[in-house]
Amino acid sequence: MPCPMCKRPTVTAYRPFCSKRCADLDLGNWLNGKYAIPAEEDDAPDAEDYARDPSRDSGRDSGRESD
Numbered sequence: 001m002p003c004p005m006c007k008r009p010t011v012t013a014y015r016p017f018c019s020k021r022c023a024d025l026d027l028g029n030w031l032n033g034k035y036a037i038p039a040e041e042d043d044a045p046d047a048e049d050y051a052r053d054p055s056r057d058s059g060r061d062s063g064r065e066s067d
Helices: 020-031 047-052 054-059
Strands: none
Touching: none
8 A cells, every 4th residue: 555645655664654754744734734624604594693693683573563
């Protein structure tokens, strides 16, 4: 199996990598967020959205008469 970083043959001591350098490069990628999976945002508004924008709340009391 080739090293995932440089495609050289792997070395048992650093498997699945070929060297400590490639293993460290991969670890650095993980720590810097290079391998992060992007999250999908939920389009539905939640309580936090209503707290930030009171104008969204305008339809709640529409059935009430004003004094």
